[in-house]
Amino acid sequence: MTRTGHRFCVFWPLATLLVVLGTAFAQEAGQNLSEPAEKTGKEKVAAPEKTASKPELPFQIQLLETHVRFEVNGDSRKEVHTIVKINNVLGAHQFARLTFDYNRAFQQVEIPLVRISHAKGGTSELLPSAVTDAPNPAVEKFPAYQDVRVKSVRILGLEEGDMVEYRVITTTTKHPLAPDFWLEHTFDRSGQVLQEDYELDLPGHRNSTTNMMSVWNGPRPLVYLGIPSTGYHNYGDGKSERSVFQWKIASSRKLPPPAVEEGEAVPDVIVSSFTFWLELAERIASQFPKWTDEDREDSRRRLRDFRQPNAPPEKSLERIYDFVSKSVTTVDLPLGANGFRIRPAKEILETGYATPVEKCFLFAGMAQSDGYTAEVLLSGAPDTKDQFPRPSSFDHVLVGLTEKKKYIAVDPSLEVAPLGVVAAPLRGKTVLTLTPRNHGDYFDAWVELPENLPFRAFQKVGVDASLEADGKLTAKVKYTVRGDNELLLRVAFHQTAKEKWKDVAGLLALSDGFRGQVASVNVSDPTATKDPFTVEYEIMQAKFVDWSKKPVRIPALLPQIGLPDPPARQAAGEAARRIELGTPLDVETQMTLKLPAGTVVQTPAGTSVERDYARFTSKYSAAANTVTASRRVNFLMREIPRDRAMDYTSFVHAVQSDQAQMITLMGAAAASDEAKPAKAPPIQ
Numbered sequence: 001m002t003r004t005g006h007r008f009c010v011f012w013p014l015a016t017l018l019v020v021l022g023t024a025f026a027q028e029a030g031q032n033l034s035e036p037a038e039k040t041g042k043e044k045v046a047a048p049e050k051t052a053s054k055p056e057l058p059f060q061i062q063l064l065e066t067h068v069r070f071e072v073n074g075d076s077r078k079e080v081h082t083i084v085k086i087n088n089v090l091g092a093h094q095f096a097r098l099t100f101d102y103n104r105a106f107q108q109v110e111i112p113l114v115r116i117s118h119a120k121g122g123t124s125e126l127l128p129s130a131v132t133d134a135p136n137p138a139v140e141k142f143p144a145y146q147d148v149r150v151k152s153v154r155i156l157g158l159e160e161g162d163m164v165e166y167r168v169i170t171t172t173t174k175h176p177l178a179p180d181f182w183l184e185h186t187f188d189r190s191g192q193v194l195q196e197d198y199e200l201d202l203p204g205h206r207n208s209t210t211n212m213m214s215v216w217n218g219p220r221p222l223v224y225l226g227i228p229s230t231g232y233h234n235y236g237d238g239k240s241e242r243s244v245f246q247w248k249i250a251s252s253r254k255l256p257p258p259a260v261e262e263g264e265a266v267p268d269v270i271v272s273s274f275t276f277w278l279e280l281a282e283r284i285a286s287q288f289p290k291w292t293d294e295d296r297e298d299s300r301r302r303l304r305d306f307r308q309p310n311a312p313p314e315k316s317l318e319r320i321y322d323f324v325s326k327s328v329t330t331v332d333l334p335l336g337a338n339g340f341r342i343r344p345a346k347e348i349l350e351t352g353y354a355t356p357v358e359k360c361f362l363f364a365g366m367a368q369s370d371g372y373t374a375e376v377l378l379s380g381a382p383d384t385k386d387q388f389p390r391p392s393s394f395d396h397v398l399v400g401l402t403e404k405k406k407y408i409a410v411d412p413s414l415e416v417a418p419l420g421v422v423a424a425p426l427r428g429k430t431v432l433t434l435t436p437r438n439h440g441d442y443f444d445a446w447v448e449l450p451e452n453l454p455f456r457a458f459q460k461v462g463v464d465a466s467l468e469a470d471g472k473l474t475a476k477v478k479y480t481v482r483g484d485n486e487l488l489l490r491v492a493f494h495q496t497a498k499e500k501w502k503d504v505a506g507l508l509a510l511s512d513g514f515r516g517q518v519a520s521v522n523v524s525d526p527t528a529t530k531d532p533f534t535v536e537y538e539i540m541q542a543k544f545v546d547w548s549k550k551p552v553r554i555p556a557l558l559p560q561i562g563l564p565d566p567p568a569r570q571a572a573g574e575a576a577r578r579i580e581l582g583t584p585l586d587v588e589t590q591m592t593l594k595l596p597a598g599t600v601v602q603t604p605a606g607t608s609v610e611r612d613y614a615r616f617t618s619k620y621s622a623a624a625n626t627v628t629a630s631r632r633v634n635f636l637m638r639e640i641p642r643d644r645a646m647d648y649t650s651f652v653h654a655v656q657s658d659q660a661q662m663i664t665l666m667g668a669a670a671a672s673d674e675a676k677p678a679k680a681p682p683i684q
Contacts, residue, residue, distance in 0.1 A: 058091035059084050061193040062163070066185075069201040070221070070271070072239075074178030077171050084164045092158035100168055101136065105147040106176065106339060110169040114153050119161025130154055142331050142353050144343060176339035177283055180274055182390035184267035186258060187227060191251050198247040202271065205234055206243040222388045224270040226259055245269075266387065274389035278436055278445045284378070284391065285434040287340045288361055295345040296369045302349060303366070316370050317403055321419050324363040325412040326527055329353040335378070336391055356413035357397045363412045364399050374401040375435040377409065377447060379426050385446055394432065398422055400447055409449045416490040418529040420454035424484040424583065427451050451583070451638070457483030458532075458586040461512075463557050466594040469667075473544035475514065475557060482532040483585060490533055494526040505537040512559035516541030545665070551602075553662040556620065556629040558589040560659050563633075566649040567642060578639040579648055581613060585635045593627040595665065601627055604661035609654045611647070613637040618658050627663060 065081040086092050102109045114126040131153050139145035155164065175181070188196055206223050223245075231246035249255065258265040274280045303316075306323045328348065333355045342361050348354045354362060357376070364374040378394040387393065398409050408420040409427075428451035436443040458481070465475035481489060492504050505521040521537040545552045567579055595601065603620035610616075618631040633655065640648060 056087055057192060058088055058094060059086055059192075061188075063195050063197070064188070064193050065197045067199045067201070068183060070181050070183075070203060072179065072203045074175055074181045074273075075171075075173050076181060077169065079167065079169045081167050082165070086158050086160060086162045086164065088160055092160070092162070095155060095158060095164055097152055097154050098166060099150050099152040100170070101148075101150055101337075102170060103147050103337060103339065104149050105341075106172055106174055108171045108173075109151045110171075111151065111153060111166065112169065113165065113167040114155070115165045116155065116158070117163040117165070119159060119163075126153060126155065136333075138332055142351075144347070144351060144353075145331060145333065145338070145355070148333060148337055176287055176341050177391070180283060181221070181271075182273065182392060183269070183271040184390065184392055185269040186265070186267045187247070187249055187255060188251075189255055189257075194251045196247070196249045198249075198269075200245045200269065200271065202243050202245075203241075204243065205241050206245075221271050221273040222275070224388055226266060226268040226270075227255060261386065270388050270390065272388040272390040277385060277389045277432060278443055280389040280391065281432055281434050281436055281445045284340050285376075288342045288376075288434070289344045291345060291365045291369070295365070298346055298349055299366045299369060317367065317372065317401075318419055320363065320366045320370060321410060321412060324359055324366065325415050325417070327352070328359055328362065328412075330359060330413045330415055331355050335395055335397055340391070359412045360397045360399045363410070364401075367399070367401055372401050372403070374399055375433045375447070377431045377433055377449075379429055379431040379449075385430060385432075396423075396426065398426070398431070398449075400431075400433065400449070407450060408454065414487070414491060416494045416526045416529060417487055418454070421487055422449065423487060427453075427583075453483055453583060455482060456586070457583055459483070459485060459588070461559055461589045463589075463591040463593075465557050465591065467544065467596070469547070469596040471543045471545045471547060473516070473541045473557075474538070475540075476536065476538050477509070477512075477514065478534065478536045479508070480532050480534050484583065486533045489535060490526040490529070493523050493535075502537075505535065508535065509537065509539050514539050514541075514557075516544075547667040550666065552665040552667070554665065555659075555662055556631075557591050557593060558629060558631055561587055561589065561616075561631055561633050561655065563652050563655060566652055567645050578642055579645065580639045581635050581637055583635075584638065586632070587634075588632045589630065591627075591629045593629075595625045595627065596667065597625055598667075599625055600666040602664040603627065603629075604658075604663065607654060607658040609651055611651055613640045613648075614651060616651070616655050616658075620661075620663070629663075631658070 061082060061084050063081070063083040067079045068076065069078075070076045084091075084095060086095060098111075098114070100109050100111070111131055114130070115123060116125075117123045131151065133149060133151045135146050136148045136150050139148050153166070158164070183200070185198065187198070202221060202223070204221070206221075225245070227247065227249075229245040230248050232244065234241060234243045236242050258268060260266065274283070303319055303323060306319060306327065329352060331353050335357060338355065340357070342358055343354070345362055345365055348358055348362050360376050364376050367374040377398045377400050379396040379398060380393040396411075397413070398411050400407060400409050402408075403420075409422045410419060411417045411422045427449055430446050430448050432445055433447045436445040437447075460480040462478045463475055464477075465473060467473050479489075489508075493501060496504050501521050501523060502518050506518045509516075509518060516539045519538045519540055521535070523536075524531070524534040526533070545554060564579070564581055567577070601622035603622050606617070606619040608617045614633060614635050614637070616631070616633045618629070620629045621627070
């Protein structure tokens with residue numbers, strides 16, 4: 001179990017599994033228990049280092065040509081022309097089907113050309129019958145969202161060296177947020193695209209020099225160009241005047257890295273007709289239907305039916321949250337897929353399903369009906385309030401409200417998040433509220449999410465293992481978690497069919513260095529969020545040790561406790577950043593290992609390191625063929641000054657050195673041989 005970054009520790013394979021959270025989480029590798037015995041004899045000689053050759057790309061985009069035109073009324077037309085060379089079977093598989101998402105309520109997608117130039121000679125064009133149009137798989141079972149579509153083209157028989165050429169035209173008419181419009185684009189820097197041509201045709205006169213993000217009061221739309229255009233001209237006059245920006249970028253041209261704000265890359269091109277974030281908040285909020293007296297009465301009736309017996313009245317917020325998060329099914333559509341249109345509360349309640357933004361709208365309305373002040377919040381990857389306002393900045397929706405004089409954020413769309421718990425990357429962020437605050441002389445559309453969890457975060461891992469005389473290892477592992485990893489695990493098991501839970505447990509075991517076959521798994525109810533989440537599994541590994549080796553050395557069978565990396569050396573002129581440790585967290589791991597009778601054991605010495613920001617202790621002991629080990633780290637602060645980097649590096653080194661210690665074992669037979677007196681030399 002590893003703690004990385006500044007927010008939380010995370011099981012890394014589960015983080016890969018949980019791409020649904022919109023976050024990628026890095027992780028140190030766990031200890032490798034598949035080869036625990038110490039190497040003896042001569043060390044292996046390293047093979048001569050081979051010159052690393054650049055791996056072949058599965059495909060190469062020879063040309064990516066894009067033309068985008070916006071009208072004053074918000075309508076737009078985007079045409080993309082692409083020529084791709086297939087380099088291997090993986091590339092052929094990736095281009096066996098072309099898919100394009102759209103919403104037919106205000107968009108149309110045409111595919112006028114799909115041509116294959118075969119490496120062996122000849123060309124072929126796909127017929128219109130090869131194009132299919134169907135609801136997005138995420139909405140197949142939900143009639144209210146059938147406008148969310150996927151248009152696709154199936155291409156059979158692609159081979160290495162084939163060229164695929166296609167054109168796609170997307171037109172948008174009467175978008176729900178029209179006449180406003182927006183766009184962002186980042187140019188390829190990977191070398192995957194040999195030639196990228198991009199043209200942007202905008203209404204009005206936009207001088208190509210007014211491209212700084214500090215220019216707020218110029219003519220709309222606002223335009224930011226992180227990469228200066230290679231061509232610019234304007235035409236027409238008066239209300240019909242237009243500006244055209246063009247880029248022609250070959251892969252041989254080395255582009256500077258994108259600008260970075262709050263650790264996130266800023267798109268190379270940003271266009272927005274919104275002047276202020278407050279304006280954007282009001283436009284999105286205008287899509288939300290008004291709550292009627294009938295809606296309020298319907299929600300109260302459903303809550304009465306949902307109420308737990310003998311529940312005290314102060315638990316009303318919990319009832320509302322449990323009802324919306326668990327009784328209303330989440331339809332996992334990207335934010336804005338419906339143009340921010342929201343169905344009325346009555347329809348949401350009758351159908352029993354909703355998009356994430358609809359669930360937040362429903363929860364906020366029900367909470368307000370019960371006397372709470374609640375607001376819908378939009379969160380993006382970076383804190384974007386200093387950039388041009390645009391809906392595409394946001395990828396997550398939450399609700400903020402005050403309970404018992406504390407401001408909390410909730411995420412009912414996850415279905416299994418404890419009340420007041422949101423994903424760690426969101427906590428402490430500045431987010432856009434759709435209910436701007438009136439400060440008398442100005443309105444503020446930004447809110448800072450709380451950093452703290454509503455309860456103490458902890459992780460307990462217990463390992464009960466036995467090692468047989470034939471070298472087989474059997475271990476029962478139990479996790480009890482509260483906090484950020486709890487949310488990750490709840491979502492992982494909740495979104496996985498029960499018959500696949502062994503696979504999830506296998507990823508969890510892999511993340512902590514346990515190799516072998518997961519024999520059984522037992523998980524607490526992911527929706528029972530008032531109690532810590534528990535996962536238990538049994539894992540077996542044959543030939544874990546080779547007793548013929550004298551002696552055998554194994555690590556303690558415990559998940560490694562990871563720590564945020566010490567800061568890199570500060571560059572000259574760089575602002576001093578604090579060392580971020582993340583949410584205060586107590587991690588405790590314990591192991592009991594039973595050994596064959598007669599095994600001689602030598603355990604390492606324990607470690608104790610104490611700072612004001614964290615404490616670490618470890619203990620190791622052996623008695624009656626049983627080895628016990630424990631490690632515990634308690635993170636006490638969120639961050640420490642950078643000038644304490646040397647002290648923190650020393651703390652990290654002490655923890656890592658302890659976890660590198662080995663337990664020495666000597667089998668009964670080997671111990672008996674060592675105990676025998678040496679034979680006297682024969683008398684000459």
